[in-house]
Amino acid sequence: MMNIVLLEPEIPANTGNIGRTCxxxxxxxxxxxPMGFQINDKMLKRAGLDYWNELDVTVYDCYExxxxxxxxxxxxxxxxTTKAHQTYTDVTYPPNAYIMFGKESAGIPEEILVxxxxxxxxxxxxxxxxxxxxxxxxxxxxxxxxxxxNFMGAERNGQLHRLHWHxxx
Numbered sequence: 001m002m003n004i005v006l007l008e009p010e011i012p013a014n015t016g017n018i019g020r021t022c023x024x025x026x027x028x029x030x031x032x033x034p035m036g037f038q039i040n041d042k043m044l045k046r047a048g049l050d051y052w053n054e055l056d057v058t059v060y061d062c063y064e065x066x067x068x069x070x071x072x073x074x075x076x077x078x079x080x081t082t083k084a085h086q087t088y089t090d091v092t093y094p095p096n097a098y099i100m101f102g103k104e105s106a107g108i109p110e111e112i113l114v115x116x117x118x119x120x121x122x123x124x125x126x127x128x129x130x131x132x133x134x135x136x137x138x139x140x141x142x143x144x145x146x147x148x149x150n151f152m153g154a155e156r157n158g159q160l161h162r163l164h165w166h167x168x169x
Contacts, residue, residue, distance in 0.1 A: 001027060002025065002095075002096070002097055002142060002145055002149075003029075003030060003099065004029050004101070004138055005030040005073075006030070006101055007102045007112075008035060009035050009036065009103055010035070010037075010105060011104055012037040014134045015035075015037070016052070019052055021138060021139050022057075022142075024154075025142060025146055025153070025154060026153035027056075027142060028058070029055060029057040029058075030060065030070070031057060031058070032060045033059060033060065033061055070098070072096065075119075076096065076097060076098055077099070077100055077116070077119060078121050079100045079108050079121065080101045080108075080122070080138075081108050081121070082125075084120035087122055088123055088141045088144055089144055090121070092148060095152060099145065101134060101137060101138055107131070123140055
């Protein structure tokens with residue numbers, strides 16, 4: 001199971017969208033306080049739709065609390081940042097990876113990044129753009145980690161609702 005870690009998220013709609021993506025992929029969501037909203041915020045729930053109750057989510061008091069309660073994250077955590085030297089496709093994700101994203105306004109603090117250079121990853125983008133939307137960034141990196149792990153836990157085949165594919169007849 002993949003683990004998405006949001007360090008001090010600020011925008012409830014982003015976190016709600018990320019929660020929905022975690023539900024769709026069978027991933028666990030870790031939220032590290034302080035957050036810019038309450039966990040019962042209606043914008044959070046609206047973005048997550050009715051999937052929020054199905055979400056595997058844990059809230060932590062601070063970064064140190066998260067590390068203490070998740071000892072398997074040590075050496076198994078990738079940090080998404082615009083400051084990294086390698087891209088998110090350059091690394092090999094284990095099936096239980098932790099992928100951390102920082103708050104929308106500032107990202108992951110450099111005090112954390114400097115000790116994790118080998119696991120810092122970035123999404124390539126035009127130099128004129130400061131960053132991508134947080135929920136989009138999570139989806140991009142999470143789906144790459146799942147692709148590398150053969151989309152574990154996800155249904156690979158869809159079905160038409162009213163008709164049948166020609167190949168099924």
